[in-house]
Amino acid sequence: MASLSGGEEFICGITSNNSQAFCFNISNPGKNLVPNSFKYNSYSQIASGKYHACAIKGSYFSSVEYGNVDCWEFQTSLDSFHNSYIDSLVFRRIASGDGFSCGVIKEGGVVCWGPKSTNFDVSAISGEFEILASGRGSVCGVSNVSSEVECWGDSNELGSLPVGTRFVGLSAGASHFCGVREDNHEVECWGNIVPDMIPRGSGFTSIASSDYATCGVREVDLVLDCWGVHGKSLKDYSPPLQLCSPGVCWPSSCGHGKFAFNASLLNEPELTNLCVRQDSKICLPCGTNCSEGFFPSSTCSENADRICTACSLCQNSSCWDVCGLHSLSGIELQEREIRKLVIIIGSSARKWWRLSRTPIPEPPISVSMCVGETQVFRLSELKDATHGFKEFSELGRGSFGFVYKAILTDGRQVAVKRANAATIIHKNSREFETELEILCTVRHGNIVNLLGYCAEMGERLLVYELREDLSTFTMKLHRPIVHRDVKTSNILLDSEWVARIADFGIVSANDRDVNGDVETDVYNFGIVLLEMLTGRKTYDRDYEPPGIVEWALPLMSRGRVAAIIDRNIPLPRNVEPLLKLADVAELTLRENPGERPSMSNVVTLLDQIVKIGLIF
Structure with a gap:
């Protein structure tokens, strides 16, 4: 029809x-x-x-x-x-x-x-x-x-x-x-x-x-x-899980304010057009803005709509106003711009190399890469556990896709991370296998662990542990690379006060130069330390300046560390560890990324602070 x-x-x-x-x-x-x-x-x-x-x-x-x-x-x-x-x-x-x-x-x-x-x-x-x-x-x-x-x-x-x-x-x-x-x-x-x-x-x-x-x-x-x-009530109506056509076919050109849906992006070698007639197109209206928490990172073109990117990935002044973010330091902006240029050149070269090769249909997802406790779930099982991936089951959403709270048939509460179409389009089966293999082998008391996955009907779903103490956490989703979004809302505390980092970023096999991103993680961890010391949010309009870094660093540089300590919590008898913690925060927030300590050095410094008797 x-x-x-x-x-x-x-x-x-x-x-x-x-x-x-x-x-x-x-x-x-x-x-x-x-x-x-x-x-x-x-x-x-x-x-x-x-x-x-x-x-x-x-x-x-x-x-x-x-x-x-x-x-x-x-x-x-x-x-x-x-x-x-x-x-x-x-x-x-x-x-x-x-x-x-x-x-x-x-x-x-x-x-x-x-x-x-x-x-x-x-x-x-x-x-x-x-x-x-x-x-x-x-x-x-x-x-x-x-x-x-x-x-x-x-x-x-x-x-x-x-x-x-x-x-x-x-x-x-x-x-x-x-x-x-x-x-x-x-x-x-x-x-x-x-x-x-x-x-x-x-x-x-x-x-x-x-x-x-x-x-x-x-x-x-x-x-x-x-x-x-x-x-x-919708009388328990459950819509199909398969990807739907984004619109109907149209016999003429799309015209101003519209773009033609590019079926080749679905990564199906034999699928070049969703329309029966090859001269027809699916014309869709261009968007100009994005939903709250996202910003338009590219404008609409002849064959693609504007792209919405999570505000957590905002890297320059073009998105600061949309996302309500404070500006980055000048040196860090230069570093990020250089990294983006390298990525653009590398991506272009890689795309040219891929186009020069004969397309080979991708093999099905291998299920033998994960051993031990990792489980292969059925799509129907996860659909039932999330009530059909309905909005009321959502824990959060981001550039990767959606995270849903699910209750399995055995009573376990889990978090199901479901990739959106854009992620599926831009990640082939081998890349997903590589990511999955790494996740299967990562087992750590301070990481939210992977329980299993599902790769049916073109879907990409990952199943993570979801303990009752952590269920109120709203997960943010990002691409599987160096974390790039270390912040307090991504650090979970269970009933025993054990910290776990959620949405663990993975360095994919295609990423080589990640030093800049590691330095950014160190900087963001410094912001976490400041939030702990001050009791302030990262950005709070009740303060002047509203950005926590711009507010705290000048006071710390003048030796007024006591002025930033949270007064809502009684101070310990020995305040020296707090002052040393502030020193660590100051080091990680250096304007020049090259002057920041490595994360391993940060851990060493924190261990030393614990040993000298920091008591909360």
């Missing part, structure tokens, strides 16, 4: 091979319900109402986007949608509801027809609309000019309309509407809704609605996510 639209217990679509309409119900999906007089016509668009459907004549794969309209009904022999005036009009867009259809005509403006169309006063509507969506008794459209929504019909279904928000996607249920925002592709809903049920922090490539639920394809991992909007 090139297009789908659902009504009351039936679905209509346009076949991709000949652009003909095909309607069916769930009980007999092989029977075409389209009347014989319309079966062999070609159509470019179709819209299902409660008990009827209307379609615009033409070819789905034609660049012509307008035509006359045909309508048919399923539960009556009456021809209540036939209208000679409507037959003479040429339409660009249509939408159907309960006993009516509305359409945008070629010359501009909206007309409605059908037995219940008298409820609509559209005579004053003269603009053009890029998208139309219909509820039971109301219609909304996205303006071609402003990209904002305009609605008409039953005010009880519409509620309070969003003002000043630009949209690139729109869907409607019985008495609610949802739209995909233009800026960050998050979902905003209005009408009869329960706001807390609407997902936050996720962008979507496309959405669709039934009476009481809405589903969307998440852009971060191309997985279907569904939620109720009226407070009604």
Whole structure:
């Protein structure tokens, strides 16, 4: 199917091979319900109402986007949608509801027809609309000019309309509407809704609605996510785990403000296009901003959307304002810029070398690399343990993907780390095997240990221990390299006050020059020491300056270490170890990375402090 639209217990679509309409119900999906007089016509668009459907004549794969309209009904022999005036009009867009259809005509403006169309006063509507969506008794459209929504019909279904928000996607249920925002592709809903049920922090490539639920394809991992909007249960509906198509195929070029989805990024050697016709494309709207906690690290291009990167990886002034971060030192900025240049050159050379080779299909993931206690989990098992990877099971999310809290059949509580589509695309099977092999061999009392993994159906899932004492920790996810994000929220304390570092960064086989990242880890560990000494957050607007480093280092350099010690905790009798701990923090925070001690030297210094009697 090139297009789908659902009504009351039936679905209509346009076949991709000949652009003909095909309607069916769930009980007999092989029977075409389209009347014989319309079966062999070609159509470019179709819209299902409660008990009827209307379609615009033409070819789905034609660049012509307008035509006359045909309508048919399923539960009556009456021809209540036939209208000679409507037959003479040429339409660009249509939408159907309960006993009516509305359409945008070629010359501009909206007309409605059908037995219940008298409820609509559209005579004053003269603009053009890029998208139309219909509820039971109301219609909304996205303006071609402003990209904002305009609605008409039953005010009880519409509620309070969003003002000043630009949209690139729109869907409607019985008495609610949802739209995909233009800026960050998050979902905003209005009408009869329960706001807390609407997902936050996720962008979507496309959405669709039934009476009481809405589903969307998440852009971060191309997985279907569904939620109720009226407070009604989805009756244990569990959407499929397979990656979904990000949109529908389109016969023409994508045009301004859109990009063509590049199927080759899915890393399937024989898959070059998701469309049946090779001259068609999946055109998706470009995003301009990202969800909270992320920043756009690259802009939209002809074949790729803007890329959203976790704020923890923000490295220059272009993302400081978006992420609310304080600036880095000048020397460290220079060091990072040089490292980025080396990475860019190295990546380009590696890509050229790969393109010069004949592609070889990747072998399946080996399950023999892990021995001992490491377990191979079934995808269905982890799906059940996380309640279908639903949002309420999330512990956290980041550039790598998502982490979910799960309860296995044997009662164990675990954390399941699920890679998103971007990670799967950019990591082949051998790289995943290398990472997994290292994780399998890493066993340490101060590291959150790997329990097992799953590599079915193209998924990449890692299962970690999750002790009850650590379950409130919100995990942050990053690429498997040197940690690069040492901070207090990534250091866990169990009931015995044993520290464990979570989301352990692994140096992959492709990384060679990691010295700069090690120096950054030392610097970040110095910030952790400052937080312990001062009781302050890394960035706190109640202080001047708000950055903990900029606030503390000048005081320490003037010998006023006592001024930074946390006064909310009683001082020990022997304060000398605290002063020495401040000295270690000062060393790790040197502006010149070359003057910072190695992590092993830091450990030695801390051991010496413990030996001289530091007592908290």
